[in-house]
Amino acid sequence: MLKDHAKLMQAILVSGEIIGRKKLQKMIYIAKKIQFPFNDRFQFHFYGPYSEELTTRVEELCNMGFLNEVKEKKGGYFQYRYTLTETGKEFLSINEVDMPCLEDCLIDMNEQNARFLELVSTVLFFDDLPKGEVMNKVFTLKSSQRYTEAEIDEAYQYIESLKAKIQ
Amino acid sequence: MTYMVEKLSEEKVFKDPVHRYVHVRDRAIWDLVGTKEFQRLRRIKQLGTTFLTFHGAEHSRFNHSLGVYEIVRRIIDDVFDGRPEWDNRDRLLTLCAALLHDLGHGPFSHAFEKVFDFDHEDFTRAIILGDTEVNKVLKNVSPEFPEKVAEVIAKTSEKKLVVSLISSQIDADRMDYLQRDAYFTGVSYGQFDMERILRVMRPREEQVVIKKSGMHAVEDYIMSRYQMYWQVYFHPVSRSAEVILTKILHRAKQLYKDNYAFKHEPQHFISFFSETENVTLEDYLKLDEAVIMFYFQIWQNEADPILSDLCRRFVNRNLFKYAEFDPAKEYKKLAELNGLFLKAGIDPDYYLVVDSSSDLPYDFYRPGEEEERLPIHLLMKNGELRELSRESEIVDAISGKRRTDHKLYYPADFLADESNAKDIKKQIRTLLE
Numbered sequence: 001m002l003k004d005h006a007k008l009m010q011a012i013l014v015s016g017e018i019i020g021r022k023k024l025q026k027m028i029y030i031a032k033k034i035q036f037p038f039n040d041r042f043q044f045h046f047y048g049p050y051s052e053e054l055t056t057r058v059e060e061l062c063n064m065g066f067l068n069e070v071k072e073k074k075g076g077y078f079q080y081r082y083t084l085t086e087t088g089k090e091f092l093s094i095n096e097v098d099m100p101c102l103e104d105c106l107i108d109m110n111e112q113n114a115r116f117l118e119l120v121s122t123v124l125f126f127d128d129l130p131k132g133e134v135m136n137k138v139f140t141l142k143s144s145q146r147y148t149e150a151e152i153d154e155a156y157q158y159i160e161s162l163k164a165k166i167q
Numbered sequence: 168m169t170y171m172v173e174k175l176s177e178e179k180v181f182k183d184p185v186h187r188y189v190h191v192r193d194r195a196i197w198d199l200v201g202t203k204e205f206q207r208l209r210r211i212k213q214l215g216t217t218f219l220t221f222h223g224a225e226h227s228r229f230n231h232s233l234g235v236y237e238i239v240r241r242i243i244d245d246v247f248d249g250r251p252e253w254d255n256r257d258r259l260l261t262l263c264a265a266l267l268h269d270l271g272h273g274p275f276s277h278a279f280e281k282v283f284d285f286d287h288e289d290f291t292r293a294i295i296l297g298d299t300e301v302n303k304v305l306k307n308v309s310p311e312f313p314e315k316v317a318e319v320i321a322k323t324s325e326k327k328l329v330v331s332l333i334s335s336q337i338d339a340d341r342m343d344y345l346q347r348d349a350y351f352t353g354v355s356y357g358q359f360d361m362e363r364i365l366r367v368m369r370p371r372e373e374q375v376v377i378k379k380s381g382m383h384a385v386e387d388y389i390m391s392r393y394q395m396y397w398q399v400y401f402h403p404v405s406r407s408a409e410v411i412l413t414k415i416l417h418r419a420k421q422l423y424k425d426n427y428a429f430k431h432e433p434q435h436f437i438s439f440f441s442e443t444e445n446v447t448l449e450d451y452l453k454l455d456e457a458v459i460m461f462y463f464q465i466w467q468n469e470a471d472p473i474l475s476d477l478c479r480r481f482v483n484r485n486l487f488k489y490a491e492f493d494p495a496k497e498y499k500k501l502a503e504l505n506g507l508f509l510k511a512g513i514d515p516d517y518y519l520v521v522d523s524s525s526d527l528p529y530d531f532y533r534p535g536e537e538e539e540r541l542p543i544h545l546l547m548k549n550g551e552l553r554e555l556s557r558e559s560e561i562v563d564a565i566s567g568k569r570r571t572d573h574k575l576y577y578p579a580d581f582l583a584d585e586s587n588a589k590d591i592k593k594q595i596r597t598l599l600e
Contacts, residue, residue: 002494002498002501002521005494039281039284041280041286043288043321043322044321044322044323045322045540046541056525056569056571059525059569059571060523060525060571063495063571064494064495065495066495087495091498094498094499094502095498095502125323126323137323140325141323141325
């Protein structure tokens with residue numbers, strides 16, 4: 001019963017506050033790829049894996065009053081901050097979600113910047129390819145971000161560190 | 168002559184109710200249509216359970232795929248050819264991607280993907296790159312060609328213009344399905360002047376843009392899409408059928424997990440139900456809607472009362488009723504209903520279902536914003552590009568506005584049966600009214 005909504009609310013609850021729609025998208029995608037049971041489907045967009053379903057769910061939760069969205073001007077663009085409302089917390093207390101280790105992983109991801117999470121999620125999107133080909137994909141599809149080989153190595157290490165948390 | 172440019176000795180045509188004719192001159196396209204993986208799309212309905220509401224909606228993904236191919240062919244051959252921004256070496260790549268863009272769809276895709284947690288796009292890629300007839304045809308063009316086609320469909324290709332023809336807010340996919348679905352459902356929404364839109368499309372490095380003079384045709388297209396979503400795609404009765412379909416698959420999967428002895432072993436589903444086996448491409452391609460309906464037929468006679476009841480409901484169109492539901496105000500009521508269903512001996516996991524539908528008719532993205540959707544750009548007379556909603560008041564009025572609808576589905580006939588749990592069922596009915 002609204003289980004997918006509850007899972008997302010749980011993710012935001014344990015993260016405290018998530019700043020940026022892009023960051024939220026990448027955190028859920030990475031969590032899904034390391035086997036947390038999020039069901040949103042992702043496709044490749046401007047900033048890497050992106051889920052229209054997840055965007056919809058976030059908007060629905062805001063409309064329901066379970067999620068608080070603050071829109072703020074940040075330089076030349078708008079940024080969005082997400083926290084769970086008291087009603088959202090009450091809903092979650094009735095609809096409990098059991099995802100052990102989620103908090104540990106999400107807190108860690110939330111401490112990373114959106115640019116790095118975009119790289120990590122892009123690497124995970126191509127995880128069926130050998131590392132050399134993944135690098136080519138990153139350099140071609142993400143040329144404007146100018147990621148370096150060292151950063152890609154760091155992304156691989158980061159993925160391993162997340163996987164270690166859930167073992 | 169290389170296979171890339173090889174033409175048939177005579178043009179082949181498919182009679183088509185939407186585009187009148189689908190024209191094929193390229194040998195590769197003709198060969199792809201003849202592959203068994205493409206022919207399988209004849210056995211997958213384009214609109215899933217919608218035929219239970221609109222009885223004409225029996226058209227298949229095969230029809231739609233040919234339609235998308237034809238629209239892209241017309242854009243390339245009649246509008247783009249000869250323009251400096253268009254590289255005609257991408258012609259066959261674009262046509263193949265258009266034809267094959269839905270190749271991985273499974274039976275009743277939406278419900279199926281939800282229950283078994285996979286994405287049809289992964290199977291599209293697997294079919295194109297795997298040991299298949301489609302792969303063999305594509306490899307005749309070049310060894311790298313299958314990968315290039317798969318990248319366009321997955322939107323990971325560097326050829327952004329080609330990608331935008333098949334997947335964007337105004338693409339050949341949407342233009343075909345809106346008209347085709349309107350035709351087969353028999354509704355009058357879904358009509359727009361596609362010929363006009365095609366004539367005013369112009370290629371740019373990153374995407375297709377529309378000449379300003381075609382803005383009103385685009386407005387019509389966006390409004391028609393809006394109408395189709397709410398009148399056809401999100402029709403509450405079709406959603407009821409999809410809810411039941413989803414629950415049948417969940418139930419069968421759960422029974423398999425519990426080592427239930429099926430009267431007829433569900434061979435086609437074993438790898439889908441199993442938590443240890445992987446679903447192979449071969450398993451996937453064996454499934455189509457005829458196979459699924461076969462199992463629903465025989466599961467009507469299973470001993471498990473939930474599975475047999477749900478299958479009878481689907482096969483005989485005895486669907487769940489629905490009530491409007493506001494999760495924000497009624498989540499406590501939902502918890503209460505859940506408890507009452509349990510007391511009445513009706514499993515709420517299968518018989519009390521919240522279903523949500525949501526659509527964003529058009530969204531814009533302006534550089535510097537955090538959004539991820541490529542907007543429709545108008546090409547002004549001075550060569551400048553302007554985002555559509557900045558020029559069109561109609562589009563501006565609906566831009567970025569998501570409409571959501573939640574419904575609560577339940578079996579009204581069970582609740583009306585007062586042979587047991589009479590008082591509890593009365594309480595439930597009162598809550599649902």
